[in-house]
Amino acid sequence: QQPVQSPQAVILREGEDAVINCSSSKALYSVHWYRQKHGEAPVFLMILLKGGEQKGHEKISASFNEKKQQSSLYLTASQLSYSGTYFCGTVGGSNYKLTFGKGTLLTVNP
Amino acid sequence: EPEVTQTPSHQVTQMGQEVILRCVPISNHLYFYWYRQILGQKVEFLVSFYNNEISEKSEIFDDQFSVERPDGSNFTLKIRSTKLEDSAMYFCASSGFSGTDTQYFGPGTRLTVL
Numbered sequence: 001q002q003p004v005q006s007p008q009a010v011i012l013r014e015g016e017d018a019v020i021n022c023s024s025s026k027a028l029y030s031v032h033w034y035r036q037k038h039g040e041a042p043v044f045l046m047i048l049l050k051g052g053e054q055k056g057h058e059k060i061s062a063s064f065n066e067k068k069q070q071s072s073l074y075l076t077a078s079q080l081s082y083s084g085t086y087f088c089g090t091v092g093g094s095n096y097k098l099t100f101g102k103g104t105l106l107t108v109n110p
Numbered sequence: 111e112p113e114v115t116q117t118p119s120h121q122v123t124q125m126g127q128e129v130i131l132r133c134v135p136i137s138n139h140l141y142f143y144w145y146r147q148i149l150g151q152k153v154e155f156l157v158s159f160y161n162n163e164i165s166e167k168s169e170i171f172d173d174q175f176s177v178e179r180p181d182g183s184n185f186t187l188k189i190r191s192t193k194l195e196d197s198a199m200y201f202c203a204s205s206g207f208s209g210t211d212t213q214y215f216g217p218g219t220r221l222t223v224l
Contacts, residue, residue, distance in 0.1 A: 002152070032212065032213065034215075036153075040217070040218075041201055041215040041216060041217050041218050042153060042201070042215050043215070044212050044213070044214060044215070047211075047212050087152065087153060089153075089213075096141060096158055096165070096166070096205075097143070097155040097158055097166055097168075098143075098145075098153075098155060098203075098213060099155065100152045100153045100154070100155075101152065102151075102152045103152055
């Protein structure tokens, strides 16, 4: 069952913040966040393992609430280069496949 | 920095023809995957491969599809008799020592079936 992402799309001005959410109805082992620009492959951003950790990567960070099976991606002081579609991929149980959400289209305008 | 490579970048074929998409995973990785993405849609899992056998496959991965690791470096996806609906971007990915490690994606092969 695919994770649910929200919002579907968000438009920001450069410097503004955004939060992208990812939730699953089943128990998760890990959540993987990727950014994909048009016509390109998904690029790995970060992985969160069960344990409710929070990780950061420059101005992009993420949290994973294991009890709620939810993860959030935080983008602060957005830059034009942040534009793209953000996908969360979840891994649950004994299999290792990534099940992706439908993505969140982020547009950062000057 | 090591990366996953895929060839060709674009493949055009006639319906009913066989195609082989090739991938070279990161050299010390043990887990390999194929995903596909129909234009404008999400990335979908096709198959995972570990220790020279399929570990999981999706319902999309029917008898028309097969995977192979013919040597120590290549990982291939074969579609025996292509259909129009097979047109998509096909991404290969690999991960290191555990199936829960980061999966690194190759640049993709755009398959167009006419």
